[in-house]
Amino acid sequence: MALASACGESRPSYPERTPPQGFLQEVKNQQAGETLFKQHCTECHGKPSEGRSPRADFFEPPAPDFYAARYAKIDPAYLFWRITHGKTVEPYLSKGSVMPSFGPYLSEEQIWQLVSYLRVRGGISNG
Numbered sequence: 605m606a607l608a609s610a611c612g613e614s615r616p617s618y619p620e621r622t623p624p625q626g627f628l629q630e631v632k633n634q635q636a637g638e639t640l641f642k643q644h645c646t647e648c649h650g651k652p653s654e655g656r657s658p659r660a661d662f663f664e665p666p667a668p669d670f671y672a673a674r675y676a677k678i679d680p681a682y683l684f685w686r687i688t689h690g691k692t693v694e695p696y697l698s699k700g701s702v703m704p705s706f707g708p709y710l711s712e713e714q715i716w717q718l719v720s721y722l723r724v725r726g727g728i729s730n731g
């Protein structure tokens with residue numbers, strides 16, 4: 605990605621994908637994503653109510669903080685790719701990541717719902 609390398613950030617290449625028009629902005633998709641996140645992701649990434657989980661730093665590499673502002677602007681295709689493949693692709697494989705691949709367990713629609721939730725997460729107030 606030209607943009608990422610211009611910022612000095614090295615991101616691996618991932619397939620370009622786009623969700624259906626307007627999908628990420630729909631509140632019902634963001635809410636469905638929040639439900640999925642609570643079911644599958646909080647054990648490592650932290651519950652919405654606790655902010656960044658203390659468990660996040662337990663991992664090497666650590667689990668990221670989805671409240672970081674950059675997630676509001678991150679390429680949805682990147683999130684889709686990471687959630688689908690997790691640690692099974694490079695460079696995460698060699699780094700010893702524990703991020704699971706959810707491609708085999710979730711539908712594409714559910715993964716886009718998670719993406720839509722992560723991109724607004726900082727802005728959703730929840731308990």
Ligand code: HEC
Nearest residue numbers: 644645648663665666667668683686687696701702703718
């Ligand atoms: C077993 C613990 C664990 C679970 C469960 C888990 N993750 Fe992760 N995740 C991690 C760790 C550790 C990393 C950081 C290492 C990496 O990028 O592979 C990570 C990285 C990520 C990234 C990449 C972030 C970035 O900025 O590059 C995304 C996106 C992500 N996780 C989403 C999810 C979602 C969505 C779920 C639930 C469907 C989930 N994770 C479940 C541990 C986990």
